[in-house]
Each structure stands twice: as structure tokens, then as C-alpha cells.
Amino acid sequence: MVPVALQQRPARQPKTRPSTPIEPTNAGSPLERGDFLARLRDRSALRPSFDPNLPGGLRAWLEDGASALVATRGDDAPPMFLGPRLLLGQPGATASARQAGNLPSQLVLSSLVHALFTQLVTIGSIDDPLTDALDALSLHPNKLDLVHHINGLDRRARSALEADLACHVAHLTSLTPAFLPGWLPRTDDRVAIALAGGRVILGGVFDLLVGAPMPGQASVCAVQLTSGGPWAFARAALHYLALLETLRNGSPPYRLALLDSSVGRYVTEDIQEEHVRAMAAHVVTRLTNLGGHHE
Amino acid sequence: MNDPISLSPLTAALVNPLRVDHCTVTAAAIARCSSELSSLVAHRSGGGPFRLTDYVIRNALGSSEAAPPQVRFSWSASTARRSIGLAALRSLSEGTTHSPVDGVAFVIDQAIGDVAQGLRPVSSMDEWLANLSAAGRAAVQADAITWCTRLWTSVQFGAFATPPTIGRDHWWDSPQSSLLALRSRAEVRSTATGAGGKPVSVHLVVLNGPRRATIQSELSVVALVEALRTSDPLLPGRIVGWWPDSGRFVTLDVVQATLSAGVATVARTLTSIGASQASNSAATEAAA
Numbered sequence: 001m002v003p004v005a006l007q008q009r010p011a012r013q014p015k016t017r018p019s020t021p022i023e024p025t026n027a028g029s030p031l032e033r034g035d036f037l038a039r040l041r042d043r044s045a046l047r048p049s050f051d052p053n054l055p056g057g058l059r060a061w062l063e064d065g066a067s068a069l070v071a072t073r074g075d076d077a078p079p080m081f082l083g084p085r086l087l088l089g090q091p092g093a094t095a096s097a098r099q100a101g102n103l104p105s106q107l108v109l110s111s112l113v114h115a116l117f118t119q120l121v122t123i124g125s126i127d128d129p130l131t132d133a134l135d136a137l138s139l140h141p142n143k144l145d146l147v148h149h150i151n152g153l154d155r156r157a158r159s160a161l162e163a164d165l166a167c168h169v170a171h172l173t174s175l176t177p178a179f180l181p182g183w184l185p186r187t188d189d190r191v192a193i194a195l196a197g198g199r200v201i202l203g204g205v206f207d208l209l210v211g212a213p214m215p216g217q218a219s220v221c222a223v224q225l226t227s228g229g230p231w232a233f234a235r236a237a238l239h240y241l242a243l244l245e246t247l248r249n250g251s252p253p254y255r256l257a258l259l260d261s262s263v264g265r266y267v268t269e270d271i272q273e274e275h276v277r278a279m280a281a282h283v284v285t286r287l288t289n290l291g292g293h294h295e
Numbered sequence: 296m297n298d299p300i301s302l303s304p305l306t307a308a309l310v311n312p313l314r315v316d317h318c319t320v321t322a323a324a325i326a327r328c329s330s331e332l333s334s335l336v337a338h339r340s341g342g343g344p345f346r347l348t349d350y351v352i353r354n355a356l357g358s359s360e361a362a363p364p365q366v367r368f369s370w371s372a373s374t375a376r377r378s379i380g381l382a383a384l385r386s387l388s389e390g391t392t393h394s395p396v397d398g399v400a401f402v403i404d405q406a407i408g409d410v411a412q413g414l415r416p417v418s419s420m421d422e423w424l425a426n427l428s429a430a431g432r433a434a435v436q437a438d439a440i441t442w443c444t445r446l447w448t449s450v451q452f453g454a455f456a457t458p459p460t461i462g463r464d465h466w467w468d469s470p471q472s473s474l475l476a477l478r479s480r481a482e483v484r485s486t487a488t489g490a491g492g493k494p495v496s497v498h499l500v501v502l503n504g505p506r507r508a509t510i511q512s513e514l515s516v517v518a519l520v521e522a523l524r525t526s527d528p529l530l531p532g533r534i535v536g537w538w539p540d541s542g543r544f545v546t547l548d549v550v551q552a553t554l555s556a557g558v559a560t561v562a563r564t565l566t567s568i569g570a571s572q573a574s575n576s577a578a579t580e581a582a583a
Contacts, residue, residue, distance in 0.1 A: 079505055119430055122437040132430035139372040139427075139434050181394035184448065186441040192540040198506045203540075212448040215303055248542035 037177040039268045040210070040221055040257060048218050050251050050273060058280045059195075059247055062202070065287030066195035072291040073199075081201045084237040087286050103149050106228060108161070111137060111146055113168045113227040113261050114207065118187040120176050121208055129165045130158075168227055171264030183210045191244040202283070204241045209253070218254035218271070220245065228262040235267070236279075242271050243279045252276050306451040308535050308546050309497050312488040318550050319489055319530055325522050328554050332523075333471035335562050339569065343474035347564055349500075352516055355567035356509040356560070370423040372438040377501075378420055379403065379435070380443035381462030381482065387443075388452055388461055395443040399436055445539040446482065446501065455485040456494070467523045477561065479520035487532055495532025495549075496521060502538045510536055510545055512560040518549040519557030 073080065112133040116126055119136060126132055134150060137143040153161065179185040189206040208223040222241060226234035235258060242252040252275070257268045302310070336343055368374070383398030392398040403424060410417050410425035424432060452459055462482055469475040481498035489495035498517060502510070514534045521531035530549075537544040547553060 115434065118437045119433045122440065123429070123433045127429065132428075135428045135430040136434035139431055141371055141373070181396035184395065184444050186395070186444040187437045189441055189445070190540050192505070192538075194506050194541060194543075201505060215301075248540075 034177065036175050036257070036259075036266055039266075040177075040223070040255060047214075047254055048270075049216060050218060050246075052216060052250070054273060054276070055246050055250050058243065058276065061280055061284055062193075062247075062287070063195055065284035065291075066200040068288045069291035070196045070199045075199070077199065079194075079199055079201055081203055082287075082290075083203050084233075084240045087202070087283055088233060088236045088240060089286075103146060105161075108146065108150065109164055109168070110227045111143065112150075112161075112165055113172070114225060116165075116169055117172055117176065117207065117225050117259075117261070120172055121179065121185055121187055124178050126169055126173065129169045130162050133165070168261040171261045172225075172259070175259055175261075175264060175266060179210055184212055185210045191241065191248055193244050193247045200287070202244060204237070204244055206241055206245075213249040213251070215250065218251040220249070220251075220253045221255045221257070222253040223257040223259065225259050225261060228260075231258075231260065234258055234260070236282075239271075239275050239279045240283070243276045243283070246276050302454055303449060303451060305449050305499075305535070305537055305544055306454050308544055309450070309483075309485070309499055309533070310454050310456070310487055313490055313495065313532050313548055315490055317490040317532075317548060319493075319495065319532070320522055320549060320551050320554055324551050324554060328519060328558050329469065329471065329523055331558050332475060332477075332561060333469050335558075335565055336469075336472050336474040339474075339565060344476065345474060345565060345568065346476045346478070347516075347561060348478045349480045349513060349516070351568075352513055352560060352564050353509075355564040356512060357507070370420055372435045375420055375424070375435050376438040376442040379439035380446070383439065383443045384446060384482075385461045387447060388459065395440050395447050399439045399443060402439075403432065403436055442539075449537070449539070449542075450483060450499065452483075456488070457486045459483045459485040465520055465524055465527075467520045477516060477520050477523075479517045479524075481517060481534075486529060489530070489532045494529060496527065496529040497533045497535070498531065500534065500536045502536050503540075506538065506541070506543065511547060512556060512563075514545070514547045515553050515556040516560050518547065518553045519561070522549070522554055 069080070070077075112130070115133040115136040116129055119126055119132060130150075134147055138147045150158070150161070185208060187208050189209050190203070191206065192201050192203045194201050206222050207225045209220055210223070211220045213220055222238065222245070224234065224238045224241070238256050238258055242256060246252040252271045255268060255270055257266060259266045336345055379399055379402050380395075382402040383392070383395055386392040386398045386401055387395065392401050406417070406421040407425045409415060410421050424435065427435065460483070463484065465479040465481075467477045467479070479498070480500065482501045483499040485497055486494045487497045498521065500514060500517060514536050517534050518531050521527065532549055534547040534549065535544055536547070
């Protein structure tokens, strides 16, 4: 079993972060954000190497599951896009529940918190949380329904949302370090792995990646944000993303981190081959079940 | 000399020499393609001119149910990321900046500064950026950083024999007909060694969306335009299409059949445009 570090921190009020990034050499300082950064950096020079045949083996395994699904749906069916919610079975995550006008409050909050996390990583500060998040989301055409939904809230609901958001932002600002440009931080990195000749597509989005992919070596660190909901699901979703990254670049991330903005805790863990193999087994089972072939 | 073992798969696909038995396209074949293209638009109903971009071709080759609804272009985080990301990549390649984060910030600051000072004609994107709030700008910046980083970390830019040209679109205007122009979009262009040791041009095209059956046709038009451009003394040797989402790429070594496929793709696109125009005209008449 891999050791997992769990930290919980008291909430703080939102404030502007200093523009000077925390230097890697300060990672062991008592600064709160430095704690998280230190956990990401700890023993990071020891980059594990993975079996170069691992991605090919995983892909072949997943292709078996995808072929079972395609056999049921037919060759001519449109591509099926599968993400962590469907594959890992998060409750209440059906498409109908996410339609415009019927947006679950958790989805609204999650979208806002993610937008603010992106802003925090990118420019290091948040001014007015709700205004900033809406400004950011309005630049993504697929989020306009959400923006209209929030703009249509009555004053009481909007105030409640602002209060919720302030709590999350307080945790985010206390935990999220400033990443040096040389660490190559990038947010919302989309992964899409096609199986069965493009008929089944496994997709997901890394909230934050740091480090450059290196041939034959695990060299990327992935940070994922959860704004509430089942912790186990969030962790499984991160393992699922690690599986997709293995298929994309040949190695999984060497380290995963999960930030929970609802309570201000985080966990870091080193990824092992058994993690991605276990996730692949789960996805294959799920694909087979979606195809109606219960074993 | 580059060690081929240390190259990323995508870099190797770009810089590796072409096969020794690779048959480069001939001048006569290129002239024939040019002639065939002009004849495609000579007697075509629907007028023209036809300025075919990769976007137009992709939509024309797709099935009708897959075609996106016609929406008016507007700037957004996703439509701006490539332009900003390429400019950042150029600054990185030239050594002006040292990371995608710095490169993107440099490009955005420069755009906003130009608008504020009115120093030179500014683009619509620059004006749009200048009018965004700090939070909106950060969202654009974040998308561009991700776009730029994925390309910067996947291609080893120092591995090319000649410094790569980044983000320059090429247009070919038919010399026989003013009605036809074709665009070749490629994010990175450089050279590799062709058959007989002669340099040939290589082109990296960043792709979006799912892998599709028509991708070879789409890339063949890039090869066709590169062959037709008389201003470039190098013949096209290889086109590589790459999906950053999946890390997969397709490689197209350019031979005569590639150019023929390019001409056929243009013909199919023009037919599709004609059919679409006829359908729209019929709908308008019916409504009247």
C-alpha cells in the first residue's frame, strides 16, 4: 500500500497572493502553500521508470472491453464519449441532470471553483470570486448556459452562492502555491484516447499538470481539484486520468495530488503500475457491462 | 548529429530522413495538378471565388450530421489560444522568453500595450484582449499556456536541421484562375533529408477533434499547396498530423499519389459547397 498524506487546514479569508513565486528552494519553509509544494516536490528527483510495454498492454486490454461495447452498439453507431463520471459511476451525474435550467448546485459551484483555481494558478490572485469566475466562464461558449443560469438567480440565492464560493476560495488561496514558469504549469489539459477505431473515446481533463513528459520516464505531476462530493470518486477519477496519461505519453504521472476546496485538505500519492492496471481492469469491466455482457 | 533514441516520437516523425526509395514529386506532376485545379472552378456554377481553408475542407468532407452549425465567428478563449500560443512559441524559439507561461504573458502584454498606445494597426484579437477584465484575460491566458506547453514539450525544436518556422499559413492562388485559392495551415515547418540526400520540407499540423477517416485527405491538401507554391524552392517531403489530446499522430510522406488525393479532395469540397449553395437557394425560393 502506498503511503497517503492527508492534511486539513483551517479556512482563511480570500486575499491576494504575493506576486513573487515561492522558490523551489523554499519548499521546506513553514509557509502553508509551501507545505503543499514541498509534498509535490519531495523526492521528485527520483523519477520512476515504467515498463515500456505497459501502454501497449493496457491499450490491448482496453480494446477488448471496447470491442464488446461496439459489438452491442454496432459499427455504424456514432462515437461514444466516456468520461470519469460515467465510467466510475458518480451518483447524480446523468446528462439529463446537467441540462440547462436544471443545473445541480454542486455542478454550478464546481464550475465556478475550477475557473477560480485556473485563475489562481495563472495569475496568482483573485479579486471578486463570483465576478471573476463569471468573467472567465463567459469566454467559453459551452459554459454560457451556466453563466445565464447564475445571472438569473435571485438575490438570496446569489448571496448564498457567493458565501459558498468565498469559503472555497479561502481554502484554495491557502493551499495553491505559485508555480515557477519553468515547472510548465498548465490547466485544463484535455486527454482523449480513442479505442475501437474511434468508436469509443475515453476522455478526461487534468485540472493542472506540471513538468514535461519525457520518453520512458514518469516525469509529470498531476493536481486535481474537487469541490466536494465523494472523496473516493475524486481519487478514482485521478487514477483514471493517470491511466489516460499513460496511454497518451507512455508513462503515468509520477505523482498525483488531490485538493479539496470544500474543507481545505489535500492528499498526495505516488503512482504505481498497479494503480493504472487496477483502473484499466475497472474500465474494461465497465465497458463490458455497458455493452451488456455481464460476466 | 541528433541521437535518434533521445527524440520524442513526434520529433522523430518530423526529422527522420525519408526512405531512400522515396519518389519525390516532379515538376510536370505539379504543373498537371495546377491545371486540373483551375479546370475544377472554370465552369462551376455558384460563382466563387473559392478560398478553401482547412476548416472549409474539414466540414465539406464530414457527414452532414457531423457538420457544425454555421455560427458567426467570435473571439473566445478557445478561438484565441492558437494565435496567442503560436506567438508565444515563436518568442520561445527565438529565445525572447523561456517558458510558455512567460511567452503567453509577453504576447498578451504586447497586444494590450499596442492597443493602449495606438502604435500600429492592431488586430481584432488585440482589441478584444484589451477590453477583457483581468479575470477574463487570465482565462484566455490559461488556455493559451496549455496549448503552447503541449506543443513546446512534445516537439524538440532544437532537433531540426534548419530552424523551424512557427505558425505561418501558406496560401496558393491559382495562376490560371482568380477564382481559386487554397490555404495550407501548419504550426511548425522545417526540413528533413529526402531521397538522394536533398532537403525537403516537413510540416506539423496540430489537429482537433476525434480521429477521422478523412484525415489523410485533409493533409493531402497541405502537401498539394506546398508543392504548388513556386516561391518555396523545397518540395514537400512529409506532413505530420498530431492530436495533442491523445498524443497520436499520422505521417504522410508526399508522393505523386498524395497530390492527386489533394486535387480529388479539393474537387469533393467544391462539389459539397455547390450542393450546399443549391440547397440554400432552393430553401430560400420555397420560403419566398
